[in-house]
Amino acid sequence: MDTTGSDAVLARLMHLHPKLIDLSLGRLTCLLDRLGNPEKKLPPVVHIAGTNGKGSTTATLRAIAEAAGYRVHVYTSPHLVRFAERIRVAGKLIEEDALTTLLEECEAANGSDPITFFEVTTAAAFLAFSRVPADLCILEVGLGGRLDATNVIDKPIACAITPVSFDHQQYLGETIEEIAGEKAGIIKAGVPVLVGPQLGAANQVIKAKAQGLKAPVKFFKADWHAAPAETGDSFHYRDEMGKLTLPLPSLKGLHQINNAGLAVAIARTQKALRLPEAAIRAGMGWVRWPARLQDLAGSNLHKLLPEGATLILDGGHNPAAAGILRPVLQGAEPVTRPVTLVMGMINTKDVAGFLKPLAGLVSRVIAVPIEGETAAVDPAYIAATATDIGISGTVARDVPAALAMVSATTKPGETPFVMIAGSLYLAGRVLRHAGLYPD
Template identity: 55%
Template sequence: MHRLLAALDHPERTLPPVIHIAGTNGKGSTQAMLRAGLEAEGARVHAYTSPHLVRFHERIRLAGTLVSEAELSDLLDAVDAANAGAPITFFEVTTCAALLAFARHPADWLLLEVGLGGRLDATNVVDRPAMTIITPVSFDHEQYLGDTLAAIAGEKAGILKPGVPCVVAPQTPEAQAVIEARAEAIGAPLHVHGRDWMAWSERGRLVVQDDRGLADLPLPCLRGAHQIVNAGTAVAALRLLGRSDAALSGAVTRAEWPARLQRLVHGPLTQAAPQAELWLDGGHNPAAGRVLAEALAAMPARPTHLICGMLNTKDVSGFLRPLAEVTRSLTCVSIPGAQATLPAEATCAAGTAAGHTATTAASVTEALAAIVAREPGARVLICGSLYLAGEVLAENG
């Protein structure tokens, strides 16, 4: 990254103020709420996120607008020419292209989401961000980040910078200890959940408390109890930055983030199952399985079924196990076009081992048809991968 950015005349040195976000779960939702909040008070906000759901252009948002096809092509050509055939990865190329775009376009803020880990991530090239954020750390990508929470937290804490404040979302004691040790070692001031700020829901409202007092806000428009944590993290960050009440309200009421417990209400899938209640979520690790199970349990009683496709790098049983307690059946599919897809039969075997009544189907459409043939008014959650979620959103219009 440093070699290629030098060849591009160091765009990472001429960026708007950067908020760098790492963590296992909630990075994207927290970023979406930060963006909504900053834009609510009129700020121009760049944002970088991954992976995309339907179009690659979703990864690079320039002052509120997705990068155009023509500009993206020019950016990638420029990066390819500067790289001159040297060894490079897809994510390094695309991150350099994004940084080049962000440096070329004026904005008030840049929200930079880590791709994987933090310490060695391609985004970790900004020497002095305005703020860093670490969302909850849990198990994922163990083959790269380590097989203990301490090891994974150490990678996430690699985005900390001397003198740069970091907002820390709720963590396990093991992860918290690692983050605090790293912060102390380099002199990074922490704004820690449970010590410096807290967030909870009360009487249909979101309450965030810090040394500035109480903020009484609407519940986040993104669904699920886990979004209380993400909304609290975003609001705590905005308050630490000294943003307005309009930003706090905008963060929780205006955020849009597809495939995060998203209700599908239009398109061919809903037309094929008019009496059913369809939901879509891209969560794919054990922590996501737990929060999805909690969200389903909190919904009004309704027969609930899963359609699931996962990658072969994930802890499939760990994701599915908590969901077995709140669902009647599991139908497994392979993810179209994903080279690393786990075959439906393997997902089925893992689901059975996790306590599900599991079967397979050739597609989401076929799986949905079989479920509603048995229970027309079922609640159906399509889940297991952002790649599957992207395919569903693309096919469903």
Template identity: 50%
Template sequence: MSRAGSDVILERMMSLHPKLIDLTLDRVWRLLDALGDPHLRLPPVIHIAGTNGKGSTLAMIRAGLEGAGLRCHAYTSPHLARFHERIRLAGDLIEEDALSAVLDECWDANGGVPITYFEITTCAAILAFSRVAADYTLLEVGLGGRLDATNVIETPAMTVITPVSLDHQQFLGDTLGAIAGEKAGILKRGVPCVVSRQTDEGLAAIETRADRLGAPLLVQGQHWHSWEERGRLVYQDETGLLDLPRPVLPGAHQFDNAGAALAVLRHLGMGEVACDAAVTRAVWPARMQRLKTGPLVDAAPEVELWLDGGHNPSAGEAISAHLATLPKRDTYLICGMLNTKDVAGYMRPMAGVAKALMAVSIPGEANTLPAETTAEAARKAGLSADTAPDVRTALRQISLAAPQARVLICGSLYLAGNVLKENG
């Protein structure tokens, strides 16, 4: 094919497979082989799976390693505003020319045979990583673990499993044990794995696979501990105790995510400079992000505006817990969700902290839940709810009724991405 911009190539790649998700590694192995096995030429890999917190944990690991003067590749998904966000080469977002080149190369090597969008773009990221020097490669699992396209690294330096909860049951199973077993598919023989706080059922599934592979586990509550004390983060493992600033990423759940990141850094031999950077320098948009500038902020200048992309019951619990800690204000939600999510489970924790909800559909998303369906789920959860045609209209209506309100735009990373684009 002729050389084209990344947006054009990515659009073409969407047509290579009839399904967005079709979990198997066969197509990935085939394309990597055609590309000359770039996955065998990566800097040491830290592979991260989990239901909630894996992106935040990766961001803190990256901040820590970079704070120690090291260079990191990073692969995350989904993106919020532009695909380029998914691929960081030695710390910097991939540039357009480099992205177009690896996408073009993967398209040609694939030869038009079926492969999912995530699979071929993951191969493109791996190809890009293999050609740029760095000290570590951080890979975030897209979905599950065992059959995720990122699970092609035979011997990573470390693996991480953040908290596992019910999500994507149609692909991963309908019990916590089954889902945790799929996440534990990233464990490799003899490779240490940091395990965040889990249910007993989830931890048992992880331990079963670890025992089979001889993979040492570093489990929160057993091998390491992290907690808040007097507004600071205290971390302790067999090496000793760290007294660190509160994580810059907001929310009580970030103390656990920071703990997992610190467990990784300590195991890699990083010192206090790296550990301090992990909690003070991490950046992870659309996770309880305060929006302070931009067109949406200008449209309702007295409103305190927040954005979060969490979308499952555990995320709803974490968000509501954080909202409850903020200075008292009437809190309103602008919410849009996908029809693949547990909407009722997400809404239930919100009823205790939000005064009302305005539901919207997510622009450009085929799987968006209609606004009225989201509103009805909110009403069943005990929230006063109405609908609006878009976020800007919802924000305007809330600001007219309650100009001093706190407004959280929430329910989906896809909605968050649209908001960040609209807000510049």
């Protein structure tokens, strides 16, 4: 694997704290003070939390703003192939030399003080954003919200909470109410909050937090709504300002209509930038976000499958994400298109919870390791769990071997449908193998 100058610094930063995750704001606040508080020198900020859909909502809002001619900083996580994907400066991924310099500056300012990897790299992102002019900064929460490193921003122009579901329970709580409470921790006094589709309990928690801070809050369905049009080639959006009929977002899946709708709600609620309808329309076609129902047709991995096969990559890794994948798999016509799920997963995730919504749709699970990830689930366990649920489970040494297995077992006349899912870490390895680097 190719290495860069920033890789060496990132490797050192991994060892500044004994834990990968230790939610707190104190260590980062201290480092930011030493760096001259770059977080206070950013353009208008939109802050986005939630369990599923954060990245797609962020990407859609960015596309809308750039379609209007604005320069946009974006901070997201995790990366898929290269760390630089996390930091987009005025529309472009941060350059390697600049990233290395910034990381070294943060490392020097922090010294040997304990600080987590995400905290110190978030400081580097703020430093990068503070030094390059832009019109908008979109920050995606890393984990939770209340104690996430991005939550040092005092006064964003808007906050958004995408659907909340079960994930990272060891850090955020065991109930939807507890998890929603952590996500709602990004809400600030008087700052408008846009809320995506939620379970009822999550809505109540978010509403209470917003009311306590006198933050105007707009909920899905009650205050804004997005739904597919009858023609199937557009979607309807409505809010207090009126109705729009918009092109479908270029990101695949019906769930992306709600993500796009939330981005539109943010765009129409914030007051810092003028984002006209024309930019909203253009943004729907401009948006790109890798490993979200990404079609790998034409890639070197796709060529391992029989002619006519479909190969889709998705980073979904929790039960809610599996529910989103269901309608995609339902459309695969399993009588003539046997559906195979190639799957790897990190050991903090719920293997059975991810697979159960897919039972009856997936004919076979081929479990694979995740290259370089010591926290990956043993493929044999994934295969056994699939078998217990009623899906044929087997293992392969890697993704290319799994695809070769599909090819070898495809009957004449069949055109297999293959989905690779279960982990963003696996998705990153797949994109590297396929030669498809996010840009």
